[in-house]
Structures are given as C-alpha cells and as structure tokens.
Amino acid sequence: MIKLIVLDVDGCLSDGKLIYDANGVESKNFNVKDGLGITTWIKMGHSLAIITGRNSTIVKRRAEELGVTHLYQGIGDKKRVLQEIIASLDLKLYEVAAIGDDLNDYGMLSMVGRSFTPKNGAKEIQRLVKTTLKNVGGDGAVREMIEIIIDENDQREEFLSIWIKG
DSSP: OOOEEEEOTBTTTBOSOOEEOTTOOEEOOOOHHHHHHHHHHHHTTOEEEEEOSSOOHHHHHHHHHHTOOEEEOSOSOHHHHHHHHHHHTTOOGGGEEEEOOSGGGHHHHHHSSEEEEOTTSOHHHHHHSSEEOSSOTTTTHHHHHHHHHHHHTTOHHHHHHTTOOO
C-alpha cells in the first residue's frame, strides 16, 4: 500500500512554464482538482512531500494552502532528500509513489515503488516509470495519479467519504 506521495512541481503540479512580469515577479498556474486530490490524500492520514529543484514563494504558499508539511525547495539531489524523508517516516520504498517529468527527477523516480510521469514528461522518464498519465503537467496529472493510487490501495470509498456524506 502506498503511504507517501512525492511530487515535483514544475511540469507536474504546474504546467512547467515560468512566467515573470515586468518587475521579475514569478507566477504559476495550479489546478484546483490536483489540490483537492492532495488535500483529500492528506485528510485520509497519508503523507505527501513536494521536492522541487527551484525556490519559489508561490510554491511555499500553495503547499501551506494544501496542508503539505514536507516541502523541499532548491534541491539538486532529489533522491538523497527522498531517502531522508522515507527514513524519517519509517517507510519502505514500495510504500512510496512519485511523479516527475524531467531528467532531474530520474534518480527519485528510479527508487520508488510506484512511479508516474505526466503525458508530456521527457521520453527518458516515460521509459523509466511504470505509468505515463493521460493528463499533462498542471492539468490534472497529479489528481489522476492520486486516483490511480487510491484505487490500487482499495481506498476509493474512504476517498469519496471525505467529501460525500451518505
């Protein structure tokens, strides 16, 4: 059973575009369906971590909004950080799923029990992972991944019961 989901940001949780205004202020697009999937996963008592190569106040804000407590930004070696998270949560590799879209995610994706990439993930990543999703990054790929894991964990009823009261 998957107990920890690990997300890359640019190209997975967002569409990967870096948008700057005339003052150099960065903006990103996040999908609310991804957000609901993340908050539901956390409400179910599972862990979720974000490991990203860039530093962004926007990502920090989004993580706080969603209740993500494991946020790691500016990370060059995602595999090392993931190993530390797994050890701190006393998990096994087969209890961890991750999503990444580009070469800097390769090490992290190669070590987990369940790996995903968005439809527009790099070809090398698509060859590595178990599942290439139907959705592109920033457009429901994270939600799609969470729903697959929920079904594989046989937790669909619990997932739905967070929001749908009988």
